[in-house]
Amino acid sequence: MSPQTEAELAECISSAQGPLHIQGGGTRSIGRINAATTLETTGISGISLYEPGALTLVAQAGTPLAEIEAALLPERQRLAFEPQDLRGLLGTTGQSTIGGVVASNSSGPRRIQAGACRDFTLGTRFVDGTGTVLKNGGRVMKNVTGYDLVKLLSGSWGTLGVLTEVSLKTQPLPETAACILINGLSDSEAVTAMSRALGSPYEITGAAHAPAGIDGHPVTMLRIEGFEGSVSYRAEELRKMFSDKDVAIERSPDRLKDGWRWVRDVALMQDKPGDVWRISCKPSDAPELAHRLKATSLLYDWGGGLIWALMGEGSDARKRLGDFGGHATLVRASKSGATPPTFHPEPAALATLSKSLRAKFDPKGILNSGIMD
Structure with a gap:
């Protein structure tokens, strides 16, 4: 089923006679899905509002992520949470959609400084398991009472409702960036170095370590972003902080982009x-x-x-x-043989709460049934 409007989507769900596999672009397919029928949301697409001055964008859930990033670029803005492209890792094709990004709470290396996808999601519209259209939040950050459905839907993998629209906070692109590369550290030394850098006043926006990097040798990566003068100063101070290590500073925009995409997309x-x-x-x-x-x-x-x-x-x-x-x-996971559950078993109290929430929003148990088992 491929509904083209929110109303059609609601009708598909309300009339469903069995479990539904909820799918956007199909690029983040993980977990076990106990459904013979696929419900695609790619037909519900398009950017409905973009106000660069207010750092706000509203898009239909089936809108390709690439389309959103292309709209932000001329205004020198971005999605700060750095959503992943998992097609190479999972062997999937197609285009990632913004609904899939929010439903999986996809967040890349910048999460340690900026926050996760859910922290930049201002509002949502979605259809629950009964076919009822619900909305929560809006176009500005504000405190809420009761369920914060925006955060509840982020990372729920379509089990509580099918997203139809999301409102997002955007962020200006930095003027420049740099990456401090520390070579040859053991895993323990790297974690200590990253913790030290993150605890410094130099505002690290990415901290990663590969025991075997692109050249096969250990490399620890510390990213800083901002105005040219600030980045140059912080890069030099970080070099001094690790003066007893083998340190290099990378400033090439293309190499920085490729290097952090290498981390982000595993x-x-x-x-x-x-x-x-x-x-x-x-x-x-x-x-x-x-x-x-x-x-x-x-x-x-x-x-x-x-x-x-x-x-x-x-x-x-x-x-x-x-x-x-x-x-x-x-x-x-392997394509054949028995595999462990996709998601980590929840503590008893949390599992009871999760079960109650799913029963409330999806009483028929038809939305991505089995994915959390």
Whole structure:
């Protein structure tokens, strides 16, 4: 089913006789979907409002992300949360949609400084599991009472409702950027260095570490953005901070863009066999947790708070990790054989709350049924 309007979408859902696979561009397909019928939202598309002076954009959920980024560029603006392009990692095609970005709360390296997708989502319109059209939030940041449905829908993967429209806060593009590259650090040394930089006054907007970078050697990346004078000063101060290390400063715009896209899209693990796990944890715990994984390949983002791990097909990262303060998500799984659940099991109290919310917004249990199991 491919509805072209919100009303058609509501009719499709209200008349559904069984589970529905909710899909935007189909570029972020993860998890198990127990549905024979696919409901595509790409027909509900278009930017309905863009006010550069107010840093506000409103778009229909099926609008391609590329279309939104193209509209922002002439006004020298961007989506600060740096949404990922997972097509290379997942082997998918098509175009990512803004609805899919919000539904998955897709947030890249800049999350450590700017915040996540949900922090820039001002309002939503969506259709719940009964076919009822609901809206929450608006076009400005404000406090709310009761359910904050904007944040509730962000990262719900279509299980609470099907997005039809999102309002987003945009951000001006910085004048320039730089990346401090520290070569040869061990994982523990890298996490310590990233934590030190993030705790400094130099406003880091990206902190990542690859035990085996593009050249096969360890590299730690610290990004700074802003006005030319400020970036130059901060880059030099960071060089001094790590004067006992092998440090270089990258200023080429093209190399910076490619390097952080490499981190954002987990290019290190594209076109390589195996399962890909995404582990959120305390940065200080990251090196030990990564050691337990015995992974084929690793990438640390968010200053060590996010670990990407490439493991053998059918491997269960959760069993290897044991009890830890975080959660592990199976982003890319083997095509054959039994696989662990995609999402980390929730604590009992949270699982009860999640079940109650799904029963409230999707009483028939038809929206992306099974994806959270």
